[in-house]
Amino acid sequence: MARIAKWPLWGRPVLSIWYVLAVDLAALAVIAAAFYERVDLPVVTAAALAAAAFVQGEASRRIERLRRVMSGSVHINMVSVWVFAAVLTLPMSWVAVLTALVSAHVVVRSYRVQRSYPHRQVMNAAAMILAAWAARLVLDAGGVPVLTRATDLDAVSIGVVLAAAVAFFAVDGVLIAVSLRIDSGTRSLPDLVGSVDDNALELATICIGAVIGLVLVYQPFALLFLFVPLFVLHRSVLVKHLEELATKDQKTGLLNATTWQDVASKELTRGSPFGVLMVDLDHFKRVNDTYGHLAGDEVLKAVAGTVRRSVRDYDTVGRFGGEEFVVLLPGLRNRDVLAIAERIRRAISQLRVPLPDSDTVLSTLSASIGAAVYPEAALGVDELVHAADTALYRAKRAGRNRVVSSLAVIDTRTG
Template identity: 40%
Template sequence: MSHGFDGFECLVPGRSLMAAHLRRWKLWRERKVVIAYVLAVDIAAVALAAGMIAAIPVRSGDLFRFGLLLAGAAVHREAVRRIESLRERATSNGLLTDLTSLWIFAAALSVPLPLVFAVAVVVYLHSWYRGGSGRLYRKLFSGATTVLASTAAVAVLQLLQPAGYPIIPHGPPGLAVLIGAGVVYWLVNYALVVGAVRISDPLQPARQVPPDSGEQVVVAASLGLGAALALMLTWEPWLTPVLMITVFALHRALLLPHFQQAARTDSKTGLLTVGFWREAAGRELERARRLADPLGVLMLDLDHFKSFNDRMGHLVGDQLLRAVADELRCQTRPYDLVGRFGGEEFVILLPGVGTAQVEHIADRIRECIRRLRVLVDGPLDRPVTVDGISVSIGAAVRPNDGDEIDQLLLAADGALMAAKAAGRDRVRLATPAPL
């Protein structure tokens, strides 16, 4: 049977290439629950779209607005294609929010659901085809989540105007329904995406995939612009280019924070780079001197990381580094400075922490990393759980161990060497500097 199938593929080159491309999707190397989740969302979106296409009529006026939406979306995506590529490279956690929702939410307000689905499909396929990066199955999944989210939003909008399209709000009640539809759109889309992230890495604590506030502002802005665009398409469609100027300006403004973030964060872990850590630590040290406050410095080194890298490979080693970095962020305060010092070494600055607290904090971090279980890519792309991770930590405190950043780092590094010499997986305090 398989021989006959292979022979049929040879007779149909286009189908053969498509089948080969589908077989190469990295999705098939994920765990079964991940594959089932992604396919369930995709199938639900396709089934819903098919049912709506058969049930909801489309008028000529709808097609006119649909055409304007597609043209505007194409111009927008082409104009910001380079910006989006830079944003993707500057984003470390994979949860990138763009202004795609602008066009889909505008479609939900101004055209019937079948055309909303068409806008979503065209926008995401265009993004994949012209983007030059990103896997097709991920773009299809993103399109499926927006199909389900826009359907939920339209269900809310129908409370306002069940008669048909365009759905234009009037007065405070209409505004309330419009906001409710936007919230429902965001909630459904975000829940589906974060659900995929959580299922892909079930050992990652939920707190490590929070809704980034900056990215959620982008969502709110895109939904607001989508509502404004729908109003303009309905009343004065030829003024749409005026609003496009605002869209382009907003998109360019989104890029600046990512350039700043890329300059000060380590690409593998998302922690501060050594250079930026030193700069920020210098400011904290000046503040500590001015207020006569203590200040703690921790130097951490992953035990036996080189042998792990040699055994599992550098890419898997990078996954372990990211997991440890995430745990360090979770175990420190928002104003603590956590950086990657190089290789498998990390450094943490603890403002206001003196000798009495620094050992307790360091030991708590060591214990949390010891309990960490990390899902990494194993042989044959099968997930493997890594546990029993240990870290050696050296601690130094201002002013006992020095009053300059380099002095504190040197003292903490000496304590780290003492921790390793004592058998690893332990904390050592620096020996106070002689008076």
């Protein structure tokens, strides 16, 4: 009992604890109902599917370990490949067994156990069982039984399988997203459900699961041809994470300084005018000293999102370091650059940031902004950044919470 009392689960918000327990209990209810219904088990199919899942898991173990250690957000779960294949080929009771076995194998073999919270892994498996149940309901409603060699699939049946795949994808994604939302309360939509690329890749893995299920029933030996594509797909996810680590600031999701400068250098070669903004939060040290560094991190994330929303889709925003952000504005002259800078300043001054583990909402933020324009202010990226940085410090010396241009004594501030 003393060991149970120390579980990390009890340190979560009360609503989160109830949600996790509700998902787990719902999955147990589905499993109990499935085992209550006596059905014949296709032993050969079940054994082949489990063996294939374990072989693929072992082959990709190093990739999965690196991917999980590096990933700080929603990531693609390759277990869904085998679970959805099981939905098509096994009774629901044995889908649950396979899900538990494959999930446990991934955790034990691919994850550093000390980094893994048991309640989180159990809930992930429970969510997948509920997703599998939803997919099975769609298949039953569409008249598609558990596949055997005698099953005749027509175009309508394939459409039902596709609908089941979408149901599996949606239920699993929503269950996990709700858990994350309850835990943090402040995450953006991409943090909760993943990016468009993440979701497209997850849906692709489920579709591969459908192919595996069909191959396993009709041509089992053809399953060997799918191992290489699965390995390459798994590796591509790792490469994506590595690219993000190399180009993005992990705290805010913006480009890091090096990548931003690379983008600015490419813009310079076009020869068209463009603007550079240096945005610095005023008195940010007070936030860290008063509320702690976790609160400071939330402020940085909120400001990063505000700056991103205040510019055009094709403008480039990066974190330059500390509480300083940098913005590239292609195709704009000084007047338009200053207008966008003022929009950013106003948006930051109106920002309200709920602080973690507290009822406090921070509403006293402001920023000083320096602006420089190519080619009037400078002819190189480093010189432009320096010009914008100099204008920024002029804004600081003039009283903060204002925009200053490097071209002249242009100072904007509204209330």
